[in-house]
Amino acid sequence: MVKDDVVASPPDGSVWRAPGFLPLLTATLLGFAGFAMLLPSGPMRALEIGAGAEGAGLVNAVLMLFTVLAQLVVAPATRRFGWARCFAAGLLFLGLPSLAMPLLAELNWLLAMSALRGLGFGLLTVGGATAVSLLVPPSARGRAVGAYGLSIALPQFLLTPLAPVAMETAGFTAVALAGALPVAALPWVSRIARHVGSVEDGPDDDGEKPGWAALLHRIWPSLVALLLVTTGGGAVLTFAAEMVDAPAVAALALAAFTGVAALGRWLIGGAADRWGPRRFIAPVLLLGAAGFAVFGLAASPGPVWLLLAAAGASGFAYGSLQNLTLVYAFAGGGERSRPRTSVVWNIGFDAGTGLGALAIGQLSEALTFPTAFLAMGAVIAGAAVVLGLALRFGRRA
Incomplete structure (x- = not known):
């Protein structure tokens, strides 16, 4: 379990000035x-070509499936080819397939591009999280993860709500061109790589490096919480534009979700450094469960203020738990297991996102979106209670 009762004091200076950060x-x-x-616009493109809600859910489910598959092999690939090559390949695989998507009018081809983008996203996410752990000391890691999370959440806050509106006004081609932005990040890869150094696994600080089973045993609470909150987040990000009739209201809801998520992921970092992540995980997850349930009820249809409040509450849980669970996982896994921990954490994140897209898409076909979101909220709430008890009374290392 994670040693978060005694938290090291932060180092002098700002994490923003860490070399390569x-x-x-x-x-x-x-x-x-x-x-x-x-x-959001990939599933909308599937609806545009007549694939239906289940097909729309498959777009992001396939994206996340191939993300997870890439994450399973990224550690050995990085040891063989180097961090810089793998990270650059991730940017290319994520960005270039989007240029072909406007030309495709069949679901299978759309899913093929999602698969390629998933491979790139897997390389990008594991490489980025590993680099954070290598560039910044453990005593400042909560703030570093918060800053890293802000660079993830800020484009989601600005662009995810804009995407459905841009697709309605400028068409999918314009949105897909913006989807190629990862390619523009290539010039920065070498600047990061010179400070990252080797990401070879080595012996743990407290003895031998833990195997995969031992690592999972150490960090499982963070993975469970992450899987649950990203399931809800994946459902919101995939289906908000379809659930809400007015595109402007859907954009506002997505802006509330992603904006508060960005703030939550950033602001919780200092608290995680000072008090440790353990005590925050279950309460924040309960808040997210309530937010997801109310979001489904308010979207079809409901008062706009209630929809935005639910989006904000679930967004705060979504963002904060990304920080808390990653800090918990790095602490529990040990300093020499950071690459493996990054792989496992990112798999949990993306598996949850894909599960949310797939499960809610299928449930909404059989039932309704409000019922599907209500059921999801109830499951997350029940799991949060169990997880809270495990964190409170479980053995501490």
Whole structure:
């Protein structure tokens, strides 16, 4: 379990001045800008070509499936080819396929491009999280993860709500061109790589490096919480534009979700450094469960203020738990297991996002969006209670 009862004091200076950290944030921002533009508009393109809600859900489900597959092999690939080559390949695979998507009018081809983009996203996410852990000391990691999360969440806040509006006004081609922004991040890769150094796994600080099973045993609470909150987040990001009749209201809801998520991921970092992440995980997850349930009820249809409040509450949980669970995982996994921990955490994140898109898409076909979101909120709430008890009474290392 994570040693978060005694938290090291932060080092002198700002995490923003850590060598290589600002170039990493710049590359991450551009990479996630392309991802954010296509996250809601890719499923909308599937609806546009007549694939239906299930087909729309498959677009992001396939994206996340191939993201996870890439994340499973990124550690050995990085050891063989180097961090810089793998990170650059991620930017290319994520950005270039978006240029072909406006030319495709069949779901299978659309899914093929989503698969390629998923491979790129997997390389990008693991490489970025690993670099954060290598560039910044553990005592400042909560703030570093917050800043890194801000570079992820900011494009989602600005571009994810804009994407459905841009697609309605300028067409999918314009949105897909913006989806190629990750390619523009290539010049920053070498600047980061010179400070990252080797990402070879080595012996843990407390002895031998833990195997995969031991690592999962150490960090499982963070993975469960992450999987749950990203399932809800994936559902919101995929289906908000379809659930809300007015495009402007859908854009506002997505802006509230992604904007508060950005603030939550940034602001919780200092608290995680000072008090440790353990005590915050279950309460924030309960807040997210309530937010997701109310979001589904208010979207079809409901008062706009209630929809925005629910989007903000679930967004805060979505952003904050990304920070809390990653800090918890790095602390529990040990300093020499950071690459493996990054792989496992990112798999949990993207598996949850894909699960949310797939499960809510299928449930909404059989039932309704409000019922599907209500059921999801109830499951997350029940799991949060169990997780809170495990964190409160579980064995501490």
